[in-house]
């Protein structure tokens with residue numbers, strides 16, 4: 617055991633949050649979000665929180681695997697052990713880093729300073745024709761970036777809907793089209809070609825996660841940027857894609873991304889290529905994720921305007937307004953979420 621590493625009180629609470637409407641995924645319907653919130657405290661009474669929010673089809677650990685790790689730590693743990701869960705536990709590593717970071721910020725000197733500038737928030741639109749009213753309502757609230765899921769139905773009908781959405785965008789409004797890996801190479805090329813006539817910020821994960829050559833080819837062949845989501849989990853994945861000369865963008869779910877320091881090192885040289893996005897966590901994971909985004913100096917809209925995925929259980933997890941910065945971050949209260957669970 618590392619005797620020089622500070623000893624911390626460690627506790628955790630597992631939770632299950634039913635989705636208001638089951639979420640359609642490549643693995644079928646997702647009905648229940650299972651996660652774990654962790655709390656650490658040091659001898660000075662400083663307290664920090666983190667959240668383990670695995671999504672197993674992103675090849676993270678499972679909820680049960682994460683629970684076993686929490687149980688293995690016991691009520692007292694060295695900081696060094698907490699911060700190094702070992703291979704295969706990226707969500708545990710991300711939560712441990714967030715907990716220690718927020719504990720360090722929990723004193724008179726205040727939290728780590730974040731960039732004063734506000735970043736826009738992307739609003740997730742409902743599927744189907746309901747998106748048309750939703751884009752107008754969100755536009756009236758001041759949102760300018762909107763995310764739409766594609767690749768679940770007939771391509772012509774979906775493109776017809778996107779065309780109508782474009783007509784209802786506010787000034788300087790932009791769309792993100794997320795296929796969740798659901799297209800084939802030919803259909804993806806059709807979408808990228810069509811998107812040249814629309815204000816599309818990027819097409820997200822047009823092909824399955826492991827279609828590396830086809831994804832690289834698509835990105836090279838089209839002017840509209842391609843963003844990787846399911847294809848990248850941790851800093852190592854980002855490194856591998858960069859080594860392959862990936863010309864596009866990266867969508868990062870910081871809750872799934874492993875050690876925060878490694879992630880920050882990959883983002884620092886080019887924050888403009890990164891989009892931070894929700895893993896459908898509570899406000900504990902959300903606060904950690906958007907806090908990191910602000911510290912990294914990202915400028916692209918935050919993918920945390922997810923709306924009402926859950927019943928009103930007061931655990932949060934979505935940003936309601938079109939802009940997010942230091943004052944909004946101050947308003948997030950992890951201790952309240954901990955207490956409610």
Ligand SMILES: [Mg+2]
Nearest residue numbers: 794796820845
């Ligand atoms: Mg995505």
